[in-house]
């Protein structure tokens with residue numbers, strides 16, 4: 039994945055300085071637990087003009103929260119611009135880079151798998167709002183050969199352990215193994 043880069047970006051804390059132009063930015067928050075694994079998500083989201091009640095409109099990220107009185111973002115939020123060459127790449131705007139995920143290569147071809155995630159609702163369905171901090175359903179797939187694709191699960195820790203075991207054996211993680 040071309041968008042997964044070394045951690046050399048110049049991050050700025052949101053509470054120190056905010057971006058001023060509309061457009062796409064990378065965002066990140068400190069590491070916390072997702073499905074039993076401690077990860078630090080970096081994701082792309084737009085900056086857009088938001089109504090501020092009785093005050094003048096301001097630029098805020100699309101995942102900011104308005105409670106009717108105040109607009110807020112996650113604590114310790116940091117941002118940096120999406121670089122020009124990244125803008126040219128045909129990648130999903132909603133891609134998340136999960137820093138700290140230790141997962142072995144595809145059991146069939148050795149390529150590093152991609153983790154995707156969504157926020158699932160109780161009783162099925164997905165939320166439309168894009169906020170990786172609320173993601174609770176995870177899966178792994180091989181972007182190269184397409185042979186390896188895990189089930190969608192809440193227990194990321196079990197999924198990673200099953201995937202890594204299967205990677206050692208040369209088989210993709212199966213649903214029954216992850217649920218155990």
Ligand SMILES: [Zn+2]
Nearest residue numbers: 144147180183
């Ligand atoms: Zn593969």
